[in-house]
Amino acid sequence: MAGNSDPLTPRAKLAVTAGKAVAAASRAAGRGSGSVIGGRVALKLDPDLLARLAQNLDVVLVSATNGKTTTTRLIAEALRAAGPVVSNALGANMPAGITSALAGGSDAKFGVIEVDEKYLAGVARDTSPKCIALLNLSRDQLDRAAETRMLAENWREGLAGSKAVIVANCDDPLVVWAASSSPNVIWVAAGQMWKDDAWSCPSCGGVMQRPGDDWFCGECGFRRPTPTWALSGDHVLDPHGSAWPIHLQLPGRANKANAASSAAVAAVFGVPPQVALERMYQVQAVAGRYDVVQFQNRDLRLLLAKNPAGWLETFSLIDPPPAPVILSVNARGADGTDTSWLWDVDYTRLTGHPIFVIGDRKLDLAVRLEVANQHFQVCDNLDQAVQMCPPGRIEVIANYTAFQDLRRRVGN
Known part of the structure; x- marks a missing residue:
């Protein structure tokens, strides 16, 4: 040493x-x-x-x-x-x-x-x-x-x-x-x-x-x-x-x-x-965060956000509407099994974005978006969500294990 x-x-x-x-x-x-x-x-x-x-x-x-x-x-x-x-x-x-x-x-x-x-x-x-x-x-x-x-x-x-x-x-x-x-x-x-x-x-x-x-x-x-x-x-x-x-x-x-x-x-x-x-300046991405990847002939930017403070910061840096947004939330051990934090996030910041929802707890997230008067579609998986997205770079925001799932699926 x-x-x-x-x-x-x-x-x-x-x-x-x-x-x-x-x-x-x-x-x-x-x-x-x-x-x-x-x-x-x-x-x-x-x-x-x-x-x-x-x-x-x-x-x-x-x-x-x-x-x-x-x-x-x-x-x-x-x-x-x-x-x-x-x-x-x-x-x-x-x-x-x-x-x-x-x-x-x-x-x-x-x-x-x-x-x-x-x-x-x-x-x-x-x-x-x-x-x-x-x-x-x-x-x-x-x-x-x-x-x-x-x-x-x-x-x-x-x-x-x-x-x-x-x-x-x-x-x-x-x-x-x-x-x-x-x-x-x-x-x-x-x-x-x-x-x-x-x-x-x-x-x-x-x-x-x-x-x-x-x-x-x-x-x-x-x-x-x-x-x-x-x-x-x-x-x-x-x-x-x-x-x-x-x-x-x-x-x-x-x-x-x-x-x-x-x-x-x-x-x-x-x-x-x-x-x-x-x-x-040499740092382009950190453990896959902020990476832009090609998947199904589309550009996806992978963004990790694990809690209300992280989601708020992340909403501030996504492309302006009508950029499509995919949201993915799990509640496994590494995420914390309590999803009540979803109610602390201000989803009105996504108004004007086409929103697609995936992940283990997609229905929890769907209820929250419904209450926030957001237009969204629930999808079975990333592949289906990407196919349904309108043109433009797709912003993909996920919490911890959902982010790992996404990286595996896109080969990142």
Whole structure:
């Protein structure tokens, strides 16, 4: 690892070897990347393996409800300007997947790690990160992750007194409350389009006041901190007040916000904003998200949106009407089995688009669209929906397992 003497004990080396063998067998059997099962086996053999693998790396952790995978990828590209990077680029973001990713990066200098919100405190304890990026917190998988205030409290307690530099979005009150227990925070004004999870003060429960882009609690005085980095249109403003153009092939305001946070993280490691933002331009798609694929002689753009905040951001970047839109929703284990979140999404934003509905829970979605007075057609599968779509590039929006189903079907 990075020119140091080998930090791995014989037991740790055995665990790494066994994990890789199990992962390879899983891949050969056609069961996905094998990273999770490989990591589980490795951690069984050496429960301290994650800490051992991280000890010679400069580690960055990225956690949020939306944008983790993309931001992790952007930070990894930026930091490659300063040395080799190992990252869980495919989004396996619990301890087993993270362990598996780090085991594959023996010559790396940096570890850029996406972490599931529930596991952040534990992974931070194991990996002693130099930097932690906190982007947003909103409702997601309520049956699994509990409500956002509890997650914020978990972060706040787990990060209290952390030696890491915390790069946090000052526009999300839940993130600010969680990060405020840390002594070293860099605040980024990255914006917050979805506000429905932050109407009450996370500190005292009072009603939040939201004049313009500002926010504060009228009862306890908890308020938006002053940022040193900010997203401003198509530019990132750095702490010196310089404006750096954002170079991205990824669409939408949310990805510009991800780039702003990523530039702030890169600066912690000495990579200047101009270099960081130029390197981010290389990212065209992230684990299939934003890819434009050909299917049945049509162009389909694949968009992942897992919860109300994600759907709201995604609606803002699709082609204008009458571009056809296919919506696909499942409710399997990885999605969360509770689909009540569909009622929190503003589907009137799709007015004027021909809408086609597929997925395991297409009837739940159909009821929701009916109430929103949208015109739509329920289809059996992607093939039928594409055949029924009028001309134009087709925007396909899907939640997590529905997105994986789509990628398999279109051969992506």
